[in-house]
Amino acid sequence: MTKKEKVEVEEAEVIQKEEVSKKEETKQPLKAYFGQRLAAYIIDIVLVTMVTSIVMLVVPVSDNLEKVENELTEITEERLADKITDEEYIQKSMGPSHDIAYYNVSYTIVDLVAVILYFIVFQFYNNGQTLGKKVMKIRIVKTDGGPLTINDLIFRTFIVNALLANMITLGFTLFANDYVYFYVSMIIEFLQLLAIATIAIMVMYRKDGRGLQDFVAHTKVIQE
Numbered sequence: 001m002t003k004k005e006k007v008e009v010e011e012a013e014v015i016q017k018e019e020v021s022k023k024e025e026t027k028q029p030l031k032a033y034f035g036q037r038l039a040a041y042i043i044d045i046v047l048v049t050m051v052t053s054i055v056m057l058v059v060p061v062s063d064n065l066e067k068v069e070n071e072l073t074e075i076t077e078e079r080l081a082d083k084i085t086d087e088e089y090i091q092k093s094m095g096p097s098h099d100i101a102y103y104n105v106s107y108t109i110v111d112l113v114a115v116i117l118y119f120i121v122f123q124f125y126n127n128g129q130t131l132g133k134k135v136m137k138i139r140i141v142k143t144d145g146g147p148l149t150i151n152d153l154i155f156r157t158f159i160v161n162a163l164l165a166n167m168i169t170l171g172f173t174l175f176a177n178d179y180v181y182f183y184v185s186m187i188i189e190f191l192q193l194l195a196i197a198t199i200a201i202m203v204m205y206r207k208d209g210r211g212l213q214d215f216v217a218h219t220k221v222i223q224e
Contacts, residue, residue, distance in 0.1 A: 029141075029222040029223060030222065030223045031208055031209035031220065031221070031222060031223070032136075032138035032209060032221040032222055032223050033209070033223075034200070034203050034204045034209070036136045036137075036138050036223070037136075037138065037203060037209075037221060039132070039135075039136050040130065040132035040133045040135065040136040040138060041132065041160075042132070043130075043131065043132030043135060043136075044118070044119070044130045044131065044132035044133075047118070047131060047132070048111070048114050048115060048118055048119075051114050051118075052107065052110050052111045052114050055110050055114075056106070056107055056110060059106050059107075059110065060106075061103070061106065061107075062103040064099070064103060065100065065103040065104070068096050068099045068100050068103065069096075069100060071096045072093060072096040072097065072100065075089060075092045075093050075096065076089075076093070090182075093182075094178040094179060094181075094182040095178045097178075097181075097182055097185075098173070098177075098178040098181045098182065101169075101173045101181065101185070102173055102174075105170070105173060105174065108166065108169075108170050108173070109170070111166070112163070112166060112167065112170070115157065115161050115163055115166075116157070116163070118130065119153065119156075119157045119161050119163075120150065120153045120154055120157050121150075123140070123153055124148065124149075124150050124153055127139065127148070128140035128141060128148050133221075137223060137224045138221055138222065138223055138224065139221070139222060139224060140152075140153075140156070140219050140220075140221055141219065141220060141221075141222055142218060142219055143210075143214075143218050143219060143220050144218065148219070151217075152217040152218070152219055153217070155213065155216045155217040156213040156214070156216070156217045156219065158213075158216075159195055159199070159212055159213040159216060160195075160196075160199060160211070160212075160213045162192050165188050165189075165191070165192040168184075168188055169184075169185050169188055172184045172185065173185075195212060198211075198212055199211035199212050199213065208220060209221065
């Protein structure tokens with residue numbers, strides 16, 4: 001075989017390998033786009049909120065809730081009118097803020113249960129799909145191709161659905177004083193917003209579309 005023939009054979013092998021690689025890439029499922037995931041998320045949140053609200057129709061709510069809400073509104077209006085300083089606003093709003101959270105404990109518990117049943121249990125038995133994901137024709141799968149587990153969905157829900165943040169906040173609502181609750185709830189809310197922003201950026205700009213929750217749970221979201 002001449003040198004020219006060897007070069008031609010090598011070039012043919014390279015071309016063949018590239019064609020095989022392209023075929024394998026086309027077999028891989030497409031990632032779910034940000035718009036699809038956002039639409040599915042909105043649908044799911046609306047459904048969970050509706051269910052929680054319906055359940056709360058038969059759950060008694062404290063008569064003091066409206067009174068405390070009005071008190072906090074008055075304090076906020078005083079600050080907006082510059083009648084009190086920022087420091088005074090914080091001091092005055094600590095108590096009412098904690099009271100509102102305390103009087104809403106029943107709603108928080110119902111919401112937590114709904115999130116667990118829907119985003120973890122239902123999604124597990126529905127092969128990685130919520131109703132929102134089913135409408136948008138996307139699903140959660142393992143990155144290694146293995147079966148999706150309950151633990152995977154727990155880790156994801158802890159982050160993307162604020163399950164962990166809400167559970168911690170509930171604990172401080174029940175057992176902490178006004179001062180501790182006020183600052184801890186602010187920190188938790190900030191961290192959760194930071195996590196959501198990070199997830200959104202990752203899903204939009206990463207080539208594989210994986211968010212923070214996907215890395216923790218070793219999952220990805222694909223199109224059907």
